[in-house]
Amino acid sequence: xxxxxxxxxxxxxxxxxxxxxxxxxxxxxxxxxxxxxxxxxxxxxxxxxxxxxxxxxxxxxxxxxxxxxxxxxxxxxxxxxxxxxxxxxxxxxxxxxxxxxxxxxxxxxxxxxxxxxxxxxxxxxxxxxxxxxxxxxxxxxxxxxxxxxxxxxxxxxxxxxxxxxxxxxxxxxxxxxxxxxxxxxxxxxxxxxxxxxxxxxxxxxxxxxxxxxxxxxxxxxxxxxxxxxxxxxxxxxxxxxxxxxxxxxxxxxxxxxxxxxxxxxxxxxxxxxxxxxxxxxxxxxxxxxxxxxxxxxxxxxxxxxxxxxxxxxxxxxxxxxxxxxxxxxxxxxxxxxxxxxxxxxxxxxxxxxxxxxxxxxxxxxxxxxxxxxxxxxxxxxxxx
Amino acid sequence: xxxxxxxxxxxxxxxxxxxxxxxxxxxxxxxxxxxxxxxxxxxxxxxxxxxxxxxxxxxxxxxxxxxxxxxxxxxxxxxxxxxxxxxxxxxxxxxxxxxxxxxxxxxxxxxxxxxxxxxxxxxxxxxxxxxxxxxxxxxxxxxxxxxxxxxxxxxxxxxxxxxxxxxxxxxxxxxxxxxxxxxxxxxxxxxxxxxxxxxxxxxxxxxxxxxxxxxxxxxxxxxxxxxxxxxxxxxxxxxxxxxxxxxxxxxxxxxxxxxxxxxxxxxxxxxxxxxxxxxxxxxxxxxxxxxxxxxxxxxxxxxxxxxxxxxxxxxxxxxxxxxxxxxxxxxxxxxxxxxxxxxxxxxxxxxxxxxxxxxxxxxxxxxxxxxxxxxxxxxxxxxxxxxxxxxxxx
Numbered sequence: 001x002x003x004x005x006x007x008x009x010x011x012x013x014x015x016x017x018x019x020x021x022x023x024x025x026x027x028x029x030x031x032x033x034x035x036x037x038x039x040x041x042x043x044x045x046x047x048x049x050x051x052x053x054x055x056x057x058x059x060x061x062x063x064x065x066x067x068x069x070x071x072x073x074x075x076x077x078x079x080x081x082x083x084x085x086x087x088x089x090x091x092x093x094x095x096x097x098x099x100x101x102x103x104x105x106x107x108x109x110x111x112x113x114x115x116x117x118x119x120x121x122x123x124x125x126x127x128x129x130x131x132x133x134x135x136x137x138x139x140x141x142x143x144x145x146x147x148x149x150x151x152x153x154x155x156x157x158x159x160x161x162x163x164x165x166x167x168x169x170x171x172x173x174x175x176x177x178x179x180x181x182x183x184x185x186x187x188x189x190x191x192x193x194x195x196x197x198x199x200x201x202x203x204x205x206x207x208x209x210x211x212x213x214x215x216x217x218x219x220x221x222x223x224x225x226x227x228x229x230x231x232x233x234x235x236x237x238x239x240x241x242x243x244x245x246x247x248x249x250x251x252x253x254x255x256x257x258x259x260x261x262x263x264x265x266x267x268x269x270x271x272x273x274x275x276x277x278x279x280x281x282x283x284x285x286x287x288x289x290x291x292x293x294x295x296x297x298x299x300x301x302x303x304x305x306x307x308x309x310x311x312x313x314x315x316x317x318x319x320x321x322x323x324x325x326x327x328x329x330x331x332x333x334x335x336x337x338x339x340x341x342x343x344x345x346x347x348x349x350x351x352x353x354x355x356x357x358x359x360x361x362x363x364x365x366x367x368x369x370x371x372x373x374x375x376x377x378x379x380x381x382x383x384x
Numbered sequence: 385x386x387x388x389x390x391x392x393x394x395x396x397x398x399x400x401x402x403x404x405x406x407x408x409x410x411x412x413x414x415x416x417x418x419x420x421x422x423x424x425x426x427x428x429x430x431x432x433x434x435x436x437x438x439x440x441x442x443x444x445x446x447x448x449x450x451x452x453x454x455x456x457x458x459x460x461x462x463x464x465x466x467x468x469x470x471x472x473x474x475x476x477x478x479x480x481x482x483x484x485x486x487x488x489x490x491x492x493x494x495x496x497x498x499x500x501x502x503x504x505x506x507x508x509x510x511x512x513x514x515x516x517x518x519x520x521x522x523x524x525x526x527x528x529x530x531x532x533x534x535x536x537x538x539x540x541x542x543x544x545x546x547x548x549x550x551x552x553x554x555x556x557x558x559x560x561x562x563x564x565x566x567x568x569x570x571x572x573x574x575x576x577x578x579x580x581x582x583x584x585x586x587x588x589x590x591x592x593x594x595x596x597x598x599x600x601x602x603x604x605x606x607x608x609x610x611x612x613x614x615x616x617x618x619x620x621x622x623x624x625x626x627x628x629x630x631x632x633x634x635x636x637x638x639x640x641x642x643x644x645x646x647x648x649x650x651x652x653x654x655x656x657x658x659x660x661x662x663x664x665x666x667x668x669x670x671x672x673x674x675x676x677x678x679x680x681x682x683x684x685x686x687x688x689x690x691x692x693x694x695x696x697x698x699x700x701x702x703x704x705x706x707x708x709x710x711x712x713x714x715x716x717x718x719x720x721x722x723x724x725x726x727x728x729x730x731x732x733x734x735x736x737x738x739x740x741x742x743x744x745x746x747x748x749x750x751x752x753x754x755x756x757x758x759x760x761x762x763x764x765x766x767x768x769x770x771x772x773x774x775x776x777x778x
Contacts, residue, residue: 002459002460002693002696002697003686003689003690004697004699261773261774261775264775265775265777273777273778275773275776275777276775276776276777276778278766278769281765281766281769281773281775281776282762282766282769284769284773284775285764285765285768285769285772288707288772288773289707289711289768292691292704292707293680293683293684293687293711294683295690296683296686296687296689296690297682297683297686323679323682326679327683372672375672375676375679376675378679379651379665379671379675380663380664382651382678383651383655383663384651384654384665384671384674
């Protein structure tokens with residue numbers, strides 16, 4: 001397959017760009033932050049996004065989705081990285097829709113997926129028990145209790161946790177923390193007794209929460225997929241999440257480079273535009289080159305996800321997902337650091353948007369594993 | 385898609401049947417990849433067989449038109465061929481500046497007679513081409529070149545000196561940038577001509593390098609003759625061709641030594657030399673460095689593929705070759721620094737059979753030239769700044 005977008009994917013990218021730039025530029029995130037908005041995103045905007053089909057890009061047609069694939073969703077995510085639009089796109093349309101599509105039974109799919117597509121259901125994926133990503137450390141234990149389980153423990157940094165209708169949480173049903181077996185995924189209503197959700201304001205002003213489980217009673221019907229075998233489903237969902245976070249980081253990096261280059265063509269020092277100085281030009285050109293590398297690995301993993309039929313799944317998707325996340329994270333760190341440096345003092349001010357990009361980059365990098373996590377995973381997959 | 389599947393099946397079967405055993409082992413030395421030409425000495429008969437059977441199908445130049453001996457494949461078929469070659473570790477049957485540089489230029493700018501004369505010989509590896517570009521005082525500032533070509537009616541007489549001419553001592557023909565109008569502005573008086581290196585007046589002197597090898601030469605041109613029908617494109621319009629050729633040269637240098645099909649992966653070298661502890665490379669700092677390099681290498685390979693696909697789709701940008709040249713050569717230098725780290729002191733042994741006479745050190749040192757030849761890394765960054773980012777105005 002050619003490593004380029006097809007016509008429909010290109011059209012989606014352009015329409016996403018137009019919509020987000022017009023309706024939800026960085027100023028929108030700034031307002032949500034400054035007004036300490038309780039929801040953390042605009043529900044009207046999310047409704048509009050759902051009406052355009054974005055919430056259902058990854059959902060199959062049988063459940064009301066567009067079934068447009070990961071390359072398509074990746075283009076929306078990339079454009080979203082340019083505007084830093086706050087919405088449940090990642091938590092629900094990417095992570096929630098994927099988790100339910102991959103792990104869910106037909107009853108769960110038909111109950112939940114159409115509601116996601118319509119923008120009426122927000123989900124939050126609760127993975128990590130600590131502040132460093134490690135999918136085998138769930139932080140929550142599920143003890144057998146009658147026909148069901150009782151969940152206790154804590155989840156950290158759950159995206160959209162405080163605004164979600166349903167939490168999809170991994171919990172340890174057997175074995176010890178660190179084991180690959182014995183993890184089960186549960187899907188739980190937020191109003192279930194014993195569940196306590198506390199919003200955490202993060203540096204990037206994008207929603208996050210800590211969720212406490214104090215003897216939360218669930219039944220077998222709450223299980224997503226197979227008991228004790230949840231890691232396999234979770235791992236696929238994490239690969240998908242990392243691919244789309246990489247797309248977001250790519251868009252973000254490109255936006256920072258473009259804004260920085262624009263500034264270099266406006267700002268004068270020593271009687272000349274600073275963009276005429278070779279010392280600065282080479283930093284921008286190096287960044288350009290690194291972004292080109294990131295573009296390729298991001299498109300590759302998105303295409304690989306679309307070709308992945310789930311059954312004959314080999315380690316290729318995992319390898320490409322880790323490659324994309326590691327490289328996109330490295331490049332986003334470089335882009336935002338250079339963005340501030342090349343802007344000079346003004347780059348340090350809250351007035352300029354560059355800081356928003358830097359903050360979002362670091363949070364997105366940490367989510368679901370940072371550059372080093374994915375370098376380690378890449379090495380392990382390669383057997384060294 | 386069905387056609388491509390059939391093509392893949394047939395290609396796989398043909399390669400299995402025709403790639404000789406020695407030609408699907410990792411290429412370790414310069415001589416392991418055939419450069420062709422009249423002075424080439426095949427390392428074994430199988431190297432010649434491999435060249436001949438591939439050339440017969442035009443698969444030394446898979447995407448060139450079949451009417452001139454090329455493979456006539458489209459890009460998707462060519463990708464399948466490369467993938468299938470990589471699958472069995474088949475070596476590139478022929479590597480040359482004919483294939484990577486002057487061939488594409490002739491196909492684009494050459495006359496019908498030039499194509500018929502030169503292209504089939506390039507495909508078959510019969511002629512070794514060298515490139516007469518840099519001069520002693522004109523390296524990065526190539527357009528200032530002073531080698532003079534005087535119009536003598538049906539031919540030119542050329543006088544001047546070229547330097548850094550790769551393998552001029554092995555070459556049969558040269559494609560050479562010459563000044564045909566000394567009064568014009570520096571970019572406007574340059575032409576590209578082809579001539580036979582075996583004529584009197586061509587003197588070649590290899591330059592010993594830090595690597596202990598002499599792949600580059602000084603080339604002295606005293607009253608050298610180039611027939612008028614060997615002028616490529618229009619007279620005084622050679623700079624356009626020069627930049628076109630530099631684009632191809634950058635792509636070639638950027639890709640050099642990078643094909644994962646023919647080199648053992650760095651992590652395999654490391655596992656052999658350092659060993660594993662609980663499945664993890666015993667040197668964790670080295671492991672991180674290798675991973676970083678492998679990721680950049682994969683990203684580079686995918687970028688070369690993507691930019692190639694974009695060019696085919698008509699959405700590419702010309703300055704992309706600068707990015708590839710920059711990233712590819714910087715990566716290649718890192719690769720060989722890591723090879724020293726992996727192999728330790730033995731990598732720096734200079735003589736002795738056990739060390740293949742300093743093979744590893746020699747290759748490591750040679751890569752230092754990658755970010756200089758064909759336009760330095762800094763020149764590539766200048767090009768990206770100017771042409772892509774639009775920086776430069778004061």
